Amino acid sequence: MGSGLAQSILSVRDLDVAWGGRQALSVDGLELGAGELLGVIGPNGAGKTTLLRALAGLIRPQRGQITLDGADVQRLGPRQVARLVGYLPQVRSLNEDLTVAELVARGLLPMEAMSAAESRRAVREALELCGIAELRDRRLSQMSGGEGQKAWIAFAIVRRPKVLLLDEPTSHLDYRHQMEVLKLVCRLCSEGVAAVVALHDLWLATRYCHRLLVLDRGRPVAVGPAESVLDTELLRGVFGVEAVAASLPSGGRAWLPAAPSGPTTVEGGDGRERLRERGARR
Amino acid sequence: MSTTSALRAARGTWPYAALAALFAVAFLLELCLGAVSLSPARVWEGITGEDALARQLVLDLRLPRAVLAVLTGASLAAAAAALQGATGNPLADPHLMGVSGGALMVGAVMAVAGLDPPVLAAMPLAGVGALAGAAVPVVLAGVGTVSGAGVALIGVGLSYLWSVLVLAVLTSAGFLAAPSLAFLGGSLAGRGWSDAWALAVYLGLAVVALALLVKPLDALALGDEVARSLGFSPTLARAAAVAAAALLVGPSTWAVGTVPLLGLACAQAARRLWGHGHAALTPAAAVLGAILMLAADAVARSLLPGTELPLGTVTALVGLPVLVSVTWGAAWRRAY
Structure with a gap:
C-alpha cells in the first residue's frame, strides 16, 4: 500500500485496535506521504473514527505500530503526539463562548513556552491560511456551521502539525461549505501537511482525495485512487x-x-x- | 484595523486600572467604616500612631479583618473559576454547589465535639469537608448524564442539605448562639491575624496549583476529546482543579463561614471583562473577590448601628443579578 510519494510521514503496521470490548479495527499496513490527502470512506460503524483516534494516539492499540514522522507513537508523550498531529473529532463541545482568535490560540496549548508575539503570529498565519482572518474577533456562537468549521481547522493547524486528522469535517454543511472545507484541506496538503479525512460523500471523496481507504467492519477492503477503488461491486458489497x-x-x-x-x-x-x-x- | 487594535489595547488596560482603583477604595472603606467611623486622615493618623484610639481601631481590629477579607474573597472567587473550568458549568460556585457546606460541616462537628485544633491544622480538615461537598456535583458533571443546569440545581439541593445538617448538629448540642448563626451567612467577626496567616499559607499553595492548571483548564473547555488530543488528561485536570478548589474553600470557610454567590459573581464578571483564558481569568476573579468581600464587610458592619449583618446580605444582592445574567445568556451553550 505504498503512497508513491518519497517522504513517508505516517505509517501503520499490523494494527489491531479494540474498542468497547470488541475488535474494532485491523489494518495490516498503510503509508501516508507528506502533502497527501487520504479519504477514509465506509458505512457507519466501519471503524473510520476508531482509525483516526488511534492515529491521534487517543486509543492504545492492542498490537502493531504507528509511526509519525519517524517516531513510534506509543513511545511519545501525549503532548509530543499533539505537536505532530492536529485532530478534529466530529462531535465537539465548547464550554466557553470563545472568539475565533481565542479558539485558534488554544491550539498552541501543547507547545512549550512561546512568547506572546510568537503565538499571535502563529494565530494570524493560521487564520490567513484558512481564509478567515477577518473573522478573528467573532464569537463562535455567532458563526455559521461552515465558518465555524474553518475556525476549528485553523485551531487544528495553528501548531503546524505534520498530520491532520479530520472526522467527517463536512457533515451538516451546505454544499458550498463542504467544498470550501475540502479545498482548504487541499491547500494545507499543498503546504506539506498529510491529511486523513473521514467522509461520507463519495463525490467529494472522489473529487478531492488523492487516495481512498475503504473500510468495512473494521478492515480495509480497498485502497488507492478513487477511479481504481470505486466500482459497482464495492458499492454494493460495502455500502449496500x-x-x-x-x-x-x-x-x-x-x-x-x-x-x-x-x-x-x-x-x-x-x-x-x-x-x-x-x-x-x- | 489600527482602530480595533487600539480599542483592544485600551480594553486590555482599563479594567486593570479600574480593578486597582476599586481595590484601593474598598480597602480604605473597610478601614474607615464601622461602629466608629474614621476619616481617611484619621486612619492615616492611626497607622502612624498619632491617634491612640484610631491606632487601636485600625491596626488591631480593622486591618487584620481587611486582610482576611482580601484572602477569603480571593480564595472563594478563584475557587469558583477553577470549579467552573473543571465542570464546564458557568453556574459552578463553592456555595451554590455545596462545597462550602461540606467545609462548614467539619467546623460545626468540631465545635460541637469541643475540638479546638490550631487554625493551621483545622483549615485543611475543613478542606477535606469541602472535597466531600464537591464530590457529588463534580462526579455528576463528569458522568455527563445530567445537564449543566441540572448539576447546578442538584448542587443547590446539596447546599441546602448541608446547611440543614449543620443546623441540626448545632441545635442538637445547644449551639444556636448568635455567632454560629452569623457564620451561616458569612461573618468576619472575631477573626484576627492568626487566621489571616494560616489562610495565606493555603492560598499560596493553591496559587501554585492554579498556575499549573492554566493550560489544562483552557484545554478542558474545548471538550474532553479535544483536550485529550492536545495532550491533556481531562480526568487529571478535573481532579487537580477540584483539589485546588477544596484547598481554597476549606480554609476560607473556616475563617468566614459560607458566603453566598460571591464566587459565582466574581468569576463570571471576570469572564466578561478578561475573557475565558485562565491565565487572566483566575487572578482577575480573585481580585474582584477581594474587592467584593471588603465592600460586603464594610457595608455589613456599618449599615445598622450596633449590628453586624451577615456578609451574604451584600454578596447575595450582588451575586443574584449576575446569576440571572449568566442564565439569561445561556443560549450560547449549544454544542459545537
Whole structure:
C-alpha cells in the first residue's frame, strides 16, 4: 500500500485496535506521504473514527505500530503526539463562548513556552491560511456551521502539525461549505501537511482525495485512487447500494444511487402519502 | 484595523486600572467604616500612631479583618473559576454547589465535639469537608448524564442539605448562639491575624496549583476529546482543579463561614471583562473577590448601628443579578 510519494510521514503496521470490548479495527499496513490527502470512506460503524483516534494516539492499540514522522507513537508523550498531529473529532463541545482568535490560540496549548508575539503570529498565519482572518474577533456562537468549521481547522493547524486528522469535517454543511472545507484541506496538503479525512460523500471523496481507504467492519477492503477503488461491486458489497457511474463533463466519474428518476411516492402508515428518497442507506 | 487594535489595547488596560482603583477604595472603606467611623486622615493618623484610639481601631481590629477579607474573597472567587473550568458549568460556585457546606460541616462537628485544633491544622480538615461537598456535583458533571443546569440545581439541593445538617448538629448540642448563626451567612467577626496567616499559607499553595492548571483548564473547555488530543488528561485536570478548589474553600470557610454567590459573581464578571483564558481569568476573579468581600464587610458592619449583618446580605444582592445574567445568556451553550 505504498503512497508513491518519497517522504513517508505516517505509517501503520499490523494494527489491531479494540474498542468497547470488541475488535474494532485491523489494518495490516498503510503509508501516508507528506502533502497527501487520504479519504477514509465506509458505512457507519466501519471503524473510520476508531482509525483516526488511534492515529491521534487517543486509543492504545492492542498490537502493531504507528509511526509519525519517524517516531513510534506509543513511545511519545501525549503532548509530543499533539505537536505532530492536529485532530478534529466530529462531535465537539465548547464550554466557553470563545472568539475565533481565542479558539485558534488554544491550539498552541501543547507547545512549550512561546512568547506572546510568537503565538499571535502563529494565530494570524493560521487564520490567513484558512481564509478567515477577518473573522478573528467573532464569537463562535455567532458563526455559521461552515465558518465555524474553518475556525476549528485553523485551531487544528495553528501548531503546524505534520498530520491532520479530520472526522467527517463536512457533515451538516451546505454544499458550498463542504467544498470550501475540502479545498482548504487541499491547500494545507499543498503546504506539506498529510491529511486523513473521514467522509461520507463519495463525490467529494472522489473529487478531492488523492487516495481512498475503504473500510468495512473494521478492515480495509480497498485502497488507492478513487477511479481504481470505486466500482459497482464495492458499492454494493460495502455500502449496500446499487450505484451507477455518471460521466462528468470534466472527464471524471460520479457515483450515484441507481434510482428511477424522480422521488418515489410511498404510502405512509397513517394513510397519507409521503415522499421518500429512493435508494438504500448511506 | 489600527482602530480595533487600539480599542483592544485600551480594553486590555482599563479594567486593570479600574480593578486597582476599586481595590484601593474598598480597602480604605473597610478601614474607615464601622461602629466608629474614621476619616481617611484619621486612619492615616492611626497607622502612624498619632491617634491612640484610631491606632487601636485600625491596626488591631480593622486591618487584620481587611486582610482576611482580601484572602477569603480571593480564595472563594478563584475557587469558583477553577470549579467552573473543571465542570464546564458557568453556574459552578463553592456555595451554590455545596462545597462550602461540606467545609462548614467539619467546623460545626468540631465545635460541637469541643475540638479546638490550631487554625493551621483545622483549615485543611475543613478542606477535606469541602472535597466531600464537591464530590457529588463534580462526579455528576463528569458522568455527563445530567445537564449543566441540572448539576447546578442538584448542587443547590446539596447546599441546602448541608446547611440543614449543620443546623441540626448545632441545635442538637445547644449551639444556636448568635455567632454560629452569623457564620451561616458569612461573618468576619472575631477573626484576627492568626487566621489571616494560616489562610495565606493555603492560598499560596493553591496559587501554585492554579498556575499549573492554566493550560489544562483552557484545554478542558474545548471538550474532553479535544483536550485529550492536545495532550491533556481531562480526568487529571478535573481532579487537580477540584483539589485546588477544596484547598481554597476549606480554609476560607473556616475563617468566614459560607458566603453566598460571591464566587459565582466574581468569576463570571471576570469572564466578561478578561475573557475565558485562565491565565487572566483566575487572578482577575480573585481580585474582584477581594474587592467584593471588603465592600460586603464594610457595608455589613456599618449599615445598622450596633449590628453586624451577615456578609451574604451584600454578596447575595450582588451575586443574584449576575446569576440571572449568566442564565439569561445561556443560549450560547449549544454544542459545537
